[in-house]
Amino acid sequence: MADVAAAAGVSAQTVSRVANGSPRVDPATRARVEAAMSDLGYRMHRAARALRTGQTSTIGLVVSTLASVGNSRMLQAISEAAAARDYALAVVTVGERGIRDAFARLRAQGVDGAVVLNEATELVRDIDPPGDLHLVVVDSPPDERFSIVQTDHAGGARLATEHLLALGHPTVHHIAGPARSFAAAERERGWRAALSDAGVTAPEPVRGDWTSASGHSAVAALTGATAVFVANDQMALGALRAFADAGRRVPDDVAVVGFDDIVDAAEYRPPLTTVRQDFDALGRDAVTALIAAIEGGVPVAQTVPATLVVRASAR
Known part of the structure; x- marks a missing residue:
């Protein structure tokens, strides 16, 4: 210096x-x-700074899995946003010992606060989070104990469903995500709301687990469907293959819309119409809210808009 x-x-x-x-x-x-x-x-020498200020300039990330494309995109977005603010990032996964053990591991590393991601948020809602650990939760119902940052999942699902109805389809079927997922529930809610507003009774959704294999399996229950809104792009990829295996052409025989707009969505066959999540904005907002809390701010709730990207699978 x-x-x-x-x-x-x-x-x-x-x-x-x-x-x-x-x-x-x-x-x-x-x-x-x-x-x-x-x-x-x-x-800056982080260890020396921590001795002087009591803060390590390190934040944590709690995640159930990094196998899904959405979670890995969020990891990248949060990592880049933290680096831009000169914060280091420590990542822990929720294993068999549960969410409390994940928090204990982060506290042992001296983090100033943590972002809890997607499926792991359900676990946080069921416990009293550590009072000395500032938290930002990505995708959660309102909760005054921590800040919340989320995509407008319901609004995005509504856009997808309304687009399919506007193409002339009498109804829109849904391949939903896991029952206990907040994001999946919100996307299902938006799908139902769009059908209800159009005076259409919602068909029974078929539930998957976010993987391509589950999307492929779900198509067996969609005999006669002409339009399908799928809760994420990975399941939509499996659905596209299943329809091709069954000799059904997309979009001529059945239109398909996904959710996320992952990097490869435009490379699917046919290119996938999907709802885009702004993962970079989510990461920035989560890190900004967490650093604000670390510096004495109050919990906030922020929603990032979703947008429809129309490609060949539904137009």
Whole structure:
């Protein structure tokens, strides 16, 4: 820090303020200090900083699985958002010992707070979270104990269903996600609401587990369906293969819409119409809300809009 101060022609206190993101530095001075940091290869020493401030500048991520594309995309988004704020990231999965053990492992690493992702949020709702661990939950019903960041799952599902109805289909079938998933329940709710508003009775949904294999299996129960809204793109991929195996052409015989807009959705055969989740915005909002809580802010609830991306599978 003394070397940076000498190179920039400022005091060590000014360097400290720049390093800690203090607004009490004018832009020209900040730019000069940051240039000196870059030239000298200066990096904040996290262990020393933790001894002084009581904070490690490390946040945790609690996740049930990283096998699903949505969860892995969220991991990437949160990791990038944390790095942009100069925070490190520690990841733990919820194993056989449960959510309490996951929190204990994060606390042993001295994290300042944690983001709880998707399926793991159900487990958090059933316990009293550690009072000394700031939490942001991705996808959850309202809960005053922590901040919540989520996609507008119901709104996105409504867009998908209304699009299929507008194409002239008499009804829209649904391959739903796991029964205890908040995101799956919200997508099912949006699908039902769109059908109800159109005066259409909702068919019985077929439930999968987010995997392509479960989407493939679900198609056996959809004999005669001409339009299907699938709760995620991976299950939609399995459904596309199942319809092809059965000799049913997409979209000529049956239209298919997914949810997520994963990277490969445009490469499916045919390219998949889907609802896009903005994973980058979710990651940024989750990290921003968590750092705000760490710095003394109050819990917040934020919803990120979803958008429909129309491709060849339903148009």
